[in-house]
Amino acid sequence: MLSTDQKGAVAEIAIALAATKLGIDVYRPLHEGGRYDLILDVGGSLNRVQCKWAPRHGDVVIVRCYSARRNRNGLLRRIYVEGEIDAFAAYCQELDRCFFLPYEKFVRRTQIHLRLDRANNNQKRGINWADDFDFAATLRGEQGAVAQLGERRHGMAEATGSSPVGSTLFT
Numbered sequence: 001m002l003s004t005d006q007k008g009a010v011a012e013i014a015i016a017l018a019a020t021k022l023g024i025d026v027y028r029p030l031h032e033g034g035r036y037d038l039i040l041d042v043g044g045s046l047n048r049v050q051c052k053w054a055p056r057h058g059d060v061v062i063v064r065c066y067s068a069r070r071n072r073n074g075l076l077r078r079i080y081v082e083g084e085i086d087a088f089a090a091y092c093q094e095l096d097r098c099f100f101l102p103y104e105k106f107v108r109r110t111q112i113h114l115r116l117d118r119a120n121n122n123q124k125r126g127i128n129w130a131d132d133f134d135f136a137a138t139l140r141g142e143q144g145a146v147a148q149l150g151e152r153r154h155g156m157a158e159a160t161g162s163s164p165v166g167s168t169l170f171t
Contacts, residue, residue: 007053011091012037015051018098018135035067035084042139047086054090054099059117061130063090063101065109079110088112089135098135 002010016026016038025041036048054063065088066079080088080103088101099114106112114130131137 004053008037008051010093011053011089012051014091014093014096015049015089015098015135019139022136022139024139035080036086038089040087040089040139048084049087049089050080050085052088052090054092054114056092056094056116059115059119061090061092061095061099061114061116063088063099063112063114065106065112079108082107090114097130099130099133100135100138101133 019026019038019040027039027041027046029036029039035050037051038049040047040049052063052065054061056062066077068075068077070076082103085103087103088106090099090101091097092099095116101112112128114133115127116130119127
């Protein structure tokens with residue numbers, strides 16, 4: 001069984017790999033102990049990202065939105081506040097999937113539940129669907145059509161995809 005430190009390391013590596021596969025530049029702070037683990041350059045915007053191990057419980061993936069450490073008085077839990085991070089990125093090992101959750105959608109939350117399947121009580125409102133926060137789908141949408149620029153062999157940029165650039169809507 002993995003320790004909490006090992007789970008955090010696996011989550012960071014999985015998230016960095018998923019971002020790199022999408023062509024997103026990934027940066028790491030020079031030291032440990034800050035409020036964010038990675039910096040992702042998404043569409044020219046640097047995002048401070050806190051990486052989380054997200055266990056699956058039935059049809060729900062749980063993202064815990066706090067840090068926890070022991071001190072002489074016991075367990076100290078601290079939630080993330082505005083200005084410390086720009087997003088949570090979560091890795092669910094059981095699904096081998098990453099999720100990207102912008103902080104502004106989950107301000108001062110201690111947990112986020114991402115539903116994989118419909119609720120037993122047929123609730124539809126107020127549900128955070130896992131597919132809506134899927135890492136690849138969310139970050140591709142953030143990059144927009146300009147990120148579709150390719151490069152010809154002679155070095156000149158060539159637009160691919162939508163025409164004109166920006167005419168495609170992401171949902």
